[in-house]
Amino acid sequence: MKTVKIHRIEEECKDIKTFTFNLSNLQSNNSQSNNSQSNNSQSNNSQSNQEHIHPLPGQFVMVWIPGVDEIPMSVSDYDEKGNWSITVKKVGNATEALHNLAVGDYIGVRGPFGNSFSIPTHHKKALFLIGGGIGMAPLKLLAKEFLKHELSFSIIEGAKENAEILYEKDFESLSHHSSTIFYCTDDGSYGKKGFASDIFIEHLKNYSKEDLSDAYVYTCGPEKMMFEIFKICEQRLIPLEASLERMMRCGCGLCGLCALDPLGLLVCKDGPVFTSETLRKLEDFGSYKRDFTGNKLKI
Numbered sequence: 164m165k166t167v168k169i170h171r172i173e174e175e176c177k178d179i180k181t182f183t184f185n186l187s188n189l190q191s192n193n194s195q196s197n198n199s200q201s202n203n204s205q206s207n208n209s210q211s212n213q214e215h216i217h218p219l220p221g222q223f224v225m226v227w228i229p230g231v232d233e234i235p236m237s238v239s240d241y242d243e244k245g246n247w248s249i250t251v252k253k254v255g256n257a258t259e260a261l262h263n264l265a266v267g268d269y270i271g272v273r274g275p276f277g278n279s280f281s282i283p284t285h286h287k288k289a290l291f292l293i294g295g296g297i298g299m300a301p302l303k304l305l306a307k308e309f310l311k312h313e314l315s316f317s318i319i320e321g322a323k324e325n326a327e328i329l330y331e332k333d334f335e336s337l338s339h340h341s342s343t344i345f346y347c348t349d350d351g352s353y354g355k356k357g358f359a360s361d362i363f364i365e366h367l368k369n370y371s372k373e374d375l376s377d378a379y380v381y382t383c384g385p386e387k388m389m390f391e392i393f394k395i396c397e398q399r400l401i402p403l404e405a406s407l408e409r410m411m412r413c414g415c416g417l418c419g420l421c422a423l424d425p426l427g428l429l430v431c432k433d434g435p436v437f438t439s440e441t442l443r444k445l446e447d448f449g450s451y452k453r454d455f456t457g458n459k460l461k462i
């Protein structure tokens with residue numbers, strides 16, 4: 164674990180803050196960094212050279228809030244100077260304690276862990292990033308990576324209400340890169356009224372059958388939302404990658420708390436990103452998660 168000083172805190176929207184810290188001297192021989200067991204070929208590049216480790220879109224870190232708890236957080240941004248960001252929604256003890264920290268306070272960071280979203284090797288006719296709420300965090304880093312690769316894409320961002328819309332400023336310049344963003348809210352207070360899955364179906368009508376044969380979807384957010392998006396994609400034979408969230412203790416494949424039935428895949432080590440091919444076989448996807456004692460709960 165590395166102890167780092169928080170050097171920037173940004174209020175994103177209601178109950179959500181982004182924390183930035185510097186990991187420029189994270190060494191590549193740190194054993195934690197080699198936990199990435201990706202299905203995705205690019206994951207082997209999580210270290211750009213012998214000195215620095217770069218997170219890949221979809222990877223997460225275990226964040227220790229001193230005296231409180233250690234929790235998983237997706238990396239939402241990083242730069243070449245080694246500044247990494249996490250975007251945190253206040254939902255309970257640990258996230259509230261994190262929200263109460265100030266610039267100059269210290270946290271512990273382990274990782275990066277897990278696999279990553281794949282990066283298409285050619286321009287796709289329809290490339291969608293579909294996020295709900297705090298699920299936009301890893302998709303922000305993915306969007307940045309797509310821009311670097313000059314890929315055009317569409318984001319569909321869903322939130323409960325206007326006050327929960329995330330990264331609006333960061334996404335403002337997307338149109339200069341022939342990419343687009345569509346917002347929707349459950350109550351219609353911003354963008355279109357409706358769920359991200361409804362907006363996705365509407366958008367698919369703009370594409371020909373031929374276009375859809377070269378479509379690809381990435382999703383992260385509430386599992387019910389991701390399951391709906393998955394079903395829509397399955398009906399149209401569109402491949403998808405979804406980033407799943409489960410309770411985590413070790414974050415690196417040791418405790419088994421994040422296991423998915425019936426394959427026993429671990430979200431922290433084999434995921435968090437899973438492809439349609441794997442999701443089809445996961446009975447837990449869209450149905451069950453575990454609590455901290457390992458008991459299964461209906462999603």
Ligand SMILES: Cc1cc2nc3c(=O)[nH]c(=O)nc-3n(C[C@H](O)[C@H](O)[C@H](O)COP(=O)(O)OP(=O)(O)OC[C@H]3O[C@@H](n4cnc5c(N)ncnc54)[C@H](O)[C@@H]3O)c2cc1C
Binds near residue numbers: 409410435
């Ligand atoms: C791979 C991964 C990436 C994540 N990325 C982000 C992110 O970028 N931003 C963000 O705000 N949150 C993210 N989360 C969820 C975040 O870890 C939990 O919200 C956090 O652990 C809650 O801790 P708490 O003590 O504040 O809340 P608690 O009081 O412990 O619980 C509040 C809620 O959070 C859920 N939760 C609690 N602990 C965990 C845990 N260890 N793992 C998963 N869910 C948990 C519970 O289901 C409960 O509903 C991610 C989770 C995973 C597994």
Ligand code: FES
Binds near residue numbers: 411413416
């Ligand atoms: S959190 Fe321990 S095995 Fe995944």
